[in-house]
Amino acid sequence: MRAACATIHLGALRENLRRVRGLSPGAHVMAVVKADGYGHGLERVARALDAADAFGVAGIADGQRLRAASVSQRIVVLSGHDEPGDLAEMRRLRLDTVVHNDAQLDALAAESEGRVLRVWLKLDTGMHRLGFAPERAREVFARLRALPSVDRGIVLMTHFANSDVFDDALTAHQIECFERSTSGLDGERSLSNSAAIIGWPEAHGQWVRAGGALYGMSVIAGKIGADYGLRPAMTLTTKLVAINRVRRGEHVGYAATWEAPEDMSVGVAAIGYGDGYPRAAGSGTPVLVNDARAAVVGRVSMDLITIDLRSVPDAKIGDPVVLWGRGLPVEEIAHHAGTIGYDLTCGITRRVRFAEDEK
Numbered sequence: 001m002r003a004a005c006a007t008i009h010l011g012a013l014r015e016n017l018r019r020v021r022g023l024s025p026g027a028h029v030m031a032v033v034k035a036d037g038y039g040h041g042l043e044r045v046a047r048a049l050d051a052a053d054a055f056g057v058a059g060i061a062d063g064q065r066l067r068a069a070s071v072s073q074r075i076v077v078l079s080g081h082d083e084p085g086d087l088a089e090m091r092r093l094r095l096d097t098v099v100h101n102d103a104q105l106d107a108l109a110a111e112s113e114g115r116v117l118r119v120w121l122k123l124d125t126g127m128h129r130l131g132f133a134p135e136r137a138r139e140v141f142a143r144l145r146a147l148p149s150v151d152r153g154i155v156l157m158t159h160f161a162n163s164d165v166f167d168d169a170l171t172a173h174q175i176e177c178f179e180r181s182t183s184g185l186d187g188e189r190s191l192s193n194s195a196a197i198i199g200w201p202e203a204h205g206q207w208v209r210a211g212g213a214l215y216g217m218s219v220i221a222g223k224i225g226a227d228y229g230l231r232p233a234m235t236l237t238t239k240l241v242a243i244n245r246v247r248r249g250e251h252v253g254y255a256a257t258w259e260a261p262e263d264m265s266v267g268v269a270a271i272g273y274g275d276g277y278p279r280a281a282g283s284g285t286p287v288l289v290n291d292a293r294a295a296v297v298g299r300v301s302m303d304l305i306t307i308d309l310r311s312v313p314d315a316k317i318g319d320p321v322v323l324w325g326r327g328l329p330v331e332e333i334a335h336h337a338g339t340i341g342y343d344l345t346c347g348i349t350r351r352v353r354f355a356e357d358e359k
């Protein structure tokens with residue numbers, strides 16, 4: 001069996017949810033579990049976050065999985081209905097839809113039979129991805145309200161492009177635009193992702209939508225989840241499978257990109273980009289060997305990485321290696337790989353074993 005293992009800390013997930021509630025008092029919390037719970041496992045995360053008020057998923061298939069796992073909370077399909085048949089399936093499974101374009105509105109109007117559906121109306125206040133132009137908020141809201149098949153409790157929502165920069169004018173503009181275009185409309189409001197839950201309390205509304213924060217991650221530049229009282233929910237580990245003596249001037253790995261500055265030991269650990277460890281993580285990316293910091297040297301290959309063991313002279317074959325998680329923030333690895341922590345946890349591949357602990 002390969003040694004690569006992602007341990008999911010169920011207690012950290014629960015604690016992070018309490019932390020998000022503490023940061024957004026009075027607001028309902030939608031736990032965003034798209035991309036298989038940011039790579040942590042959809043059903044596992046939903047079970048641990050049973051105290052969430054709703055779950056946010058990217059597509060109907062995830063809603064089907066959650067209902068099959070007996071999740072009873074509201075489930076919001078963040079991209080909404082798309083294909084013929086989606087609305088019938090959403091009604092059957094009691095999934096909320098997000099309406100962000102005219103084609104969706106027409107599909108809803110054409111299918112007025114059946115169980116009442118809950119709708120979130122999405123406005124594009126500056127991200128320029130999904131959503132109606134803010135000038136159309138009143139007209140679209142009125143049209144939805146007139147449909148007998150739509151629940152009267154329409155939630156008004158928008159999404160921030162840059163809320164991880166706390167003094168950014170774009171977010172202030174988005175908030176102002178949202179307030180202006182929805183003022184007087186009778187519905188709950190939802191604006192904030194994790195970064196806005198932390199940095200833009202004036203934008204919390206009645207529903208916050210927390211993803212990364214629940215998994216203990218931050219996308220705020222130079223900050224890690226722990227800076228905001230969050231705990232990592234995933235620790236990725238493997239073990240040393242070889243230790244080589246390398247002479248000064250010899251090279252390690254594909255393309256011989258790294259040269260030993262002295263005679264030294266180089267460890268080989270069973271993890272690579274085939275497991276989702278980022279190939280872009282270059283020489284100098286930290287790992288923990290027996291809880292001591294060491295650094296990747298040379299190229300990351302498909303199944304293996306090579307590690308400078310000068311800081312861990314007593315390391316031996318079989319010793320544990322932590323790639324990220326407890327004791328080694330995923331944000332730090334992401335920084336070395338030129339990406340964000342979300343990208344790394346989402347990128348864990350199927351051959352990695354998963355384990356759970358209650359901590």
Ligand SMILES: *Cc1c(COP(=O)(O)O)cnc(C)c1O
Pocket residue numbers: 032034078159192193194195209210211212213
């Ligand atoms: C992914 C997503 C979120 C959660 O974002 P985080 O930064 O992970 O908190 C919230 N709202 C929408 C619409 C999303 O797509």
